[in-house]
Amino acid sequence: MIESIEFRLLSPEMIKKLAVVEITKPELYDIDGFPVEGGIMDPRLGVIDPGLRCRTCGARAGECPGHFGYIELVRPVIHVLHAKLIFNLLKTFCSSCGRYLGEDGKKKCPHCGEEQKKIKFEKPFTFREDGKNLTPVEIRERLEKIPDEDLEKIGFKGGRPEWLVLTVLPVPPVTMRPSITLESGDRSEDDLTHKLADIIKINQHLKDNIIIGAPDFIIDDLWELLQYHVATYFDNELAGVPQARHRSGRPLKTLSQRLKTKEGRFRHNLAGKRVNFSARTVISPDPFISINEVGVPVVIAKELTVPETVRKDNIEELKKLVRNADEWPGANYIIRPDGRRKRITKENAEEIAEEISEGYVVERHLLNGDVVLFNRQPSLHRMSMMAHRVRVTPWRTFTLNLCTTPPYNADFDGDEMNLHVPQSIEARTEAELLMEVQRHIRSPRFGGPIIGCKQDHISGNYLLTRKETRLTRSEAFELLCSIGVVPEIKKEKLSGKEVFSYILPEGLNIEFRAKACRGCRKCKKENCEYDCYVVIKNGKLKTGVIDAKAIGGESGRLIDSIEKNFGTEEAHRFIDRVSQLGILYLQKRGFTIGLDDFEISEDARKKISRHIESAKQEVKKLIEKYEKGEIEILPGLTEKQSLEMHILNTLKRVLDVSGEIVAADLPENEAVIMARSGARGGIVQLVQISGCVGQMTVFGERVHRGYRNRTLSHFRPGELSAEAHGFVTNSYKTGENIFEFFFDAMSGREGLMDKSLRTKHSGYMERRLMNALQDLRLEYDMTVRDNRKIIIQFLAGEDGIDPSKSDWGKLDVRMIAKNVVG
Amino acid sequence: MALNVLEHVLVPKHEILSEEEKKRLLETLNISEKQLPKILLNDPVVKALGAKEGDVIKITRKSPTAGKSFYYRLVVKS
DSSP, rough: OOOOOOOOOHHHHHHHHEEEEOOOOOOOOOOOOOOOOTSTTTTTGGOOOOBBBBTOOOOTTTTTOOOOOEEEEEEEEGGGGGHHHHHHHHBOTTTTTTOOOOTTTOOOOOTTTTTTOOOOEETTTEEEEEEEEOHHHHHHHHHHHSHHHHHHHHTTOOOOGGGGEEEEEEEOOGGOOEEEOOSSSSOOHHHHHHHHHHHHHHHHHHHHHHTOOHHHHHHHHHHHHHHHHHHHHHTTTTTTSOOBBTSSSOOOHHHHHHHTTSSSSIIIIIIIOOOOSEEEEEEOOTTOOOOEEEEHHHHHHHHHHEEEOOOOOHHHHHHHHHHHHSSSSOEEEEEOSSSEEEEEOOOTTHHHHHHOOOOEEEEEEOOOEEEEEEEEEEESSTTTTTEEEEEEEEESSSOGGGHHHHHHTTTTTSOOOOOOOOOHHHHHHHHIIIBBGGGGSTTTSSSSSSSSSOHHHHHHHHHHTTTOOOOEEHHHHHHHTTTOOOOOOSEEEEEEHHHHHTSSSSOOOEEOOEEEOOOOOSSSGOOOTTOOOOEEEEEEEEESSHHHHHHTTTOOOOHHHHHHHHHHHHHHHHHHHHHHHHHHHHHOOOOOOOGGGGGOOHHHHHHHHHHHHHHHHHHHHHHHHHHHHHOOOOOOOOOHHHHHHHHHHHHHHHHHHHHHHHHHHSOOHHHHHHHHHSSSOOHHHHHHHHOEEEEEEETTTTTOOTTTTBOOOOOOOOOSHHHHHHGOSSSSOOOOHHHHHHHHHHHHHHHHHHHHHHHHHHHHHHHHHHHTTTTOOOOOTTEEETTTOEEESGGGTTOOOGGGGTTBBBOOHHHHHHHHHO | OOGGGGGGSSSSSEOOOOOHHHHHHHHHTTGGGGSEEEETTTTTTHHHHHHOOOOOOOOOEEETTEEEEEEEEEEEOO
């Protein structure tokens, strides 16, 4: 067992000791195509061709781990990745005697009195002293002089500092840089091999020049070139160094590039793992499957398998599956008790079915009701991966209930999702107990239901539970039976509320204000004239209309109450039923919107334009006041900023007032129903379509960007009016003019930019958080501890409350008391 | 110095646990001293309290959800 690992520097002696051969020749192969001895592909470095044996260890390709070689550098070079450390060492030790200069790096050596000259480090590998270049030879000499005791003083560990300047370069084995034989028979070498060849060529060249006694400048140039090649061999993305390139112009992938980044060895190959028994396709909606189900295409169900051990009680069923072979529901493999696997085919199916007995394992196809994990990236949540029940479908996409869309943040514009099949009983049980969808109805983020109804579910239930809705006995029967409730109905005519009550659990009591509540000054409660006060007594809906506040995701009070008082299973059933009830009622009634729905009366239009006019007048007055210097200055703002603030508030109010006018004027049509019930859109959208689009903002201010002192060349410089700074008088229905359109586009683009920048940021923050917190754990004694069992928190979250089991993050003591006392 | 950090509004209540209390704390949590969160001996609060190395400091913090929450830190040399 490995107990610890220490990272140290390699000494030149060690490099030579590790090596099996000195590499001196830049050639790879001779004329006959055999690797040259002493070349970079020397046969002693290991084998990569199948069939051959290693010249060093005698093992075959795949068994031989490869062996290092070495290159003796004629002149030493700086190890770029240690350049910063070398610089720090040069600064802290005396240039003459090599002793430690003391805490703050004194000017004069306290040991030999030598004056210390200022050393400058020029990235990536040049050192200067007094404007003169320090050669690696000089640097190495200085580092050699540093005594071990002084190194200990500053905590320098892992070897001698002079090893930071390379005199010998290890040559990695060929197994690390295999060459590829192309179809044409040509060999294509690895980037590292190319780089090593460059190093050897220059090294050889430098050696020759030194031997013939070439002038200094030639030797210096070659030395510099050797330094460049060795530097890019370690890292080819150094700042200020031109990248070493392949003949095609592609930058070489050298050592650092192999390890770094998401595609590097660490994050891609070591931290990233690929799994079996998983599938991925496009998702699409199916409102008629339960929220904890997932539709799985047969083609996938036939590929993914569950191993099942043959027992007395399941042998007959498994035999049936084996006989079906690749016909769903069938099986793909059997595993005999001795561990041998056998593929089941049409031909041998009968034979195998006869063969199996207790102790065999059958790898059967996915069946309806199997537990699987379903996931959508980015997995930011624990709800991003939940357990679903399989329902095999003849289609080619995964299908999921619309209500489970919010926890995954999924939509159906081409999203793909992943599915994993747990292989052991333990895994399946754990998934079932901890991860099933209904256990995640309440989000730990805010302690309310995250899974709830959306869009048509809400419109449908809103329409159904309105005061005037009446259904005949047969209509009610049809509705309820198709959602799986078989009611006992005696009356000939039923109100929508009565029908809705059939899906409420008995004993449910709750009162709350609906989303449609108009916020009257004095609430009349049960007698609300708009039917916006919901009262449910003993599972019967007495008054009030059901809308987003009752059954919507993130707000649904009804779902919340049912989950809390009747448990997750009841809440699960309820969500399935309400959502289907809403859709079916809507189908019966018909629901459509058109341009006509946004038609407002002449009277209202006039009112709005009058209002806009008065707002513009007000702005004009504000501008006049400002010019006279009489503007009311707001705390912390300049005159100009105060004016902007006043104008922005005035113009923003236009939208609110227009909203009231539009809301009062529009008849109760489908668009209004959607806005009022919270199914989709709001009053703001209605107003923007039919009344007035309103003020456009960029960075929370009116539009100021564009030309100098003005937004567009069509306005006077310095003009402060509403139109010149992005106020849109028109509605989407009347159509924006060119200026308005431009401002609208500016404001729209800001929204898009924000969104894309935010996701990038939050993704990185998530990664950092996960890496920092990954081994924190909530122990059974309610403390939070890390993997060394050191306490981080004495009581989880300071209060010991699980937010996913709380009332919007708190304990509602009053409500608990009410429930207990009754 | 004129400022007493312990009196600052943003500094929660700190107190030194007695030997007896410390023993009981470690027993109830079933941990050794080393598993406690740490605080440096040269921390301003520790200096103000005059705590020694090996003391345990009890911090009483206000919490919006729990009312009061307790935290314990062991005084250590850097």
